[in-house]
Amino acid sequence: MKYRRKTQWTGLLWILPSLLGVGVFIFFPFLDVVRRSFIGAVTGDFVGLANYRSLFTNRAFLLAVRNTLRFLGICIPLLLGLSLLPALLLDRQRKRGQLVKSLFLFPMAVPVASVVLLWRTLFHSQGILNGCLSRVSLAGRDWMNTGGAFWVLVLCYLWRNLGYDMVLWLAGLAGIPDSLYEAAKVDGAGKWVLFWYITLPNLLPSFFTISVLSLLNAFKVFREAYLVAGSYPHESMYLLQHLFNNWYRDLALDKMAAGAVVSAVVIFGLSLCLKRLWD
Amino acid sequence: MSGKNIGLLLCGLLGIVFLLPVCFLAAGSLMGRREVEECLAPILWEGSEGYAQWRLFPQYPTLRSYVQLLLDSPGFFVMFWNSVKLALGVLAGQMLLGIPAAWGFARYEFPGKRLLFTIYMLLMMLPFQVRMLSDYLLLDGLGLLDSLWGIILPAACSTFPVFLLYRFFCGIPEALLEAARLDGAGEIALLFYFGLPLGSPGIISVLVLGFLEYWNLIEQPLAFLKDQSLWPLALFLPEIGVKEAGIAFVASVIALLPAALAFWAGQDYLEQGIIASATKE
Numbered sequence: 001m002k003y004r005r006k007t008q009w010t011g012l013l014w015i016l017p018s019l020l021g022v023g024v025f026i027f028f029p030f031l032d033v034v035r036r037s038f039i040g041a042v043t044g045d046f047v048g049l050a051n052y053r054s055l056f057t058n059r060a061f062l063l064a065v066r067n068t069l070r071f072l073g074i075c076i077p078l079l080l081g082l083s084l085l086p087a088l089l090l091d092r093q094r095k096r097g098q099l100v101k102s103l104f105l106f107p108m109a110v111p112v113a114s115v116v117l118l119w120r121t122l123f124h125s126q127g128i129l130n131g132c133l134s135r136v137s138l139a140g141r142d143w144m145n146t147g148g149a150f151w152v153l154v155l156c157y158l159w160r161n162l163g164y165d166m167v168l169w170l171a172g173l174a175g176i177p178d179s180l181y182e183a184a185k186v187d188g189a190g191k192w193v194l195f196w197y198i199t200l201p202n203l204l205p206s207f208f209t210i211s212v213l214s215l216l217n218a219f220k221v222f223r224e225a226y227l228v229a230g231s232y233p234h235e236s237m238y239l240l241q242h243l244f245n246n247w248y249r250d251l252a253l254d255k256m257a258a259g260a261v262v263s264a265v266v267i268f269g270l271s272l273c274l275k276r277l278w279d
Numbered sequence: 280m281s282g283k284n285i286g287l288l289l290c291g292l293l294g295i296v297f298l299l300p301v302c303f304l305a306a307g308s309l310m311g312r313r314e315v316e317e318c319l320a321p322i323l324w325e326g327s328e329g330y331a332q333w334r335l336f337p338q339y340p341t342l343r344s345y346v347q348l349l350l351d352s353p354g355f356f357v358m359f360w361n362s363v364k365l366a367l368g369v370l371a372g373q374m375l376l377g378i379p380a381a382w383g384f385a386r387y388e389f390p391g392k393r394l395l396f397t398i399y400m401l402l403m404m405l406p407f408q409v410r411m412l413s414d415y416l417l418l419d420g421l422g423l424l425d426s427l428w429g430i431i432l433p434a435a436c437s438t439f440p441v442f443l444l445y446r447f448f449c450g451i452p453e454a455l456l457e458a459a460r461l462d463g464a465g466e467i468a469l470l471f472y473f474g475l476p477l478g479s480p481g482i483i484s485v486l487v488l489g490f491l492e493y494w495n496l497i498e499q500p501l502a503f504l505k506d507q508s509l510w511p512l513a514l515f516l517p518e519i520g521v522k523e524a525g526i527a528f529v530a531s532v533i534a535l536l537p538a539a540l541a542f543w544a545g546q547d548y549l550e551q552g553i554i555a556s557a558t559k560e
Contacts (some may be wrong), residue, residue, distance in 0.1 A: 113497070
């Protein structure tokens with residue numbers, strides 16, 4: 001039996017405290033930034049799209065956008081693929097899988113600051129990784145000061161997020177009814193047929209949500225990047241987040257405002273896609 | 280041995296590799312100063328030859344670094360408490376604002392609800408970098424720069440807890456609440472007698488996810504706290520540097536402990552929270 005709920009203003013009362021907080025601390029300040037993105041930093045006059053125009057000709061901005069896109073383009077498919085594999089193996093395993101799942105999830109709990117020291121000793125030009133490589137007579141490299149820095153960042157991201165995505169895949173897999181598999185088996189379908197024609201198609205909705213969420217999570221990788229390499233890391237791992245940080249230090253308000261609005265528009269677009277998947 | 284078992288074994292091995300960084304830290308924290316320096320010599324001193332090496336089991340295990348950090352560095356405790364204050368302050372605020380709001384969204388109809396909820400969802404997706412300028416201008420205006428409140432208040436208004444709790448509160452059957460209403464229960468009683476107990480998995484997952492996030496907070500304090508005596512642990516650790524590696528390992532382990540504890544105690548809820556924040560039902 002479904003109850004039709006009548007319109008109740010009491011609902012709004014419940015939300016009021018949160019609404020005030022969100023308005024004061026998040027929503028209106030952001031609108032103010034949108035306004036500022038159309039205003040010159042020094043003069044305070046309305047300058048139209050000039051801030052945006054200077055943004056898209058800014059060398060640092062273009063470099064950061066390119067790197068960020070490259071980072072996302074490499075990380076997201078890798079993460080989705082690598083987390084699906086263990087998820088497939090752990091699906092319908094109950095007890096035995098739990099421990100393995102914990103191992104994969106644990107990096108999520110490790111504070112970034114705790115592993116900074118480790119990354120530094122691991123990827124130093126005379127660090128542990130190069131030591132291991134030299135033992136099997138492979139040439140190492142100065143990871144943090146070459147294009148290798150980018151791959152170190154990719155590794156950090158995968159390490160921290162694999163468990164998260166795996167849990168989401170597992171939820172998707174658990175949602176596929178056993179009866180589908182049973183029916184196909186009765187019809188004589190083999191393992192691969194089951195995988196291609198039942199598992200994969202049924203995972204499609206999970207695939208979209210996990211991609212979007214992984215994309216949004218990718219912004220947090222800056223913590224590692226910043227703590228390990230500082231404000232001016234190697235060019236290959238100079239991401240949008242570094243750029244914002246440096247603008248902030250220089251108080252480049254006009255660029256920051258325009259940059260924030262452009263990023264927000266992209267993120268809002270992605271989030272609305274996600275919302276359509278949910279509704 | 281079937282293919283699936285071999286796969287599971289490989290998975291387990293990979294999982295252990297995932298845990299190695301933490302084992303490294305633990306080993307480092309149990310080494311004496313001399314042993315750490317011996318292992319890391321090529322990194323510590325410019326111009327020395329060879330490569331750094333590591334041992335998973337210290338040759339001469341000692342708790343000396345722990346004693347040194349815990350007894351001789353009062354600064355460390357200040358940072359630790361800053362982290363505790365930050366994380367608990369944010370979580371308390373999120374509960375206070377988030378639970379009623381999620382309850383309102385989940386259980387009542389009112390004009391503009393869909394629009395408001397969509398705005399909440401969009402705001403929750405914004406990374407800090409996008410909010411950096413607006414936060415700065417606001418905190419500057421309110422005189423909250425260089426104060427822990429300046430970090431706690433905006434974070435307490437985060438819309439993510441509302442979103443997650445909403446998902447859990449929606450799962451409570453309306454018939455239950457309707458029946459209680461017929462028996463004369465007030466609207467506030469409904470939240471306390473049905474919402475909180477039945478939504479407790481949601482509340483715990485918000486707390487666990489939130490604790491891991493805010494214990495780890497770096498960007499906001501880095502941008503808004505100039506006064507080092509207000510810094511949380513997460514900012515202090517990278518400052519220690521490789522030169523005092525012995526202490527740095529201990530500090531890293533101690534910073535890890537509360538998060539590990541939260542993870543261990545709340546893993547089921549953590550998983551539920553991750554799933555609820557990503558799927559429709």
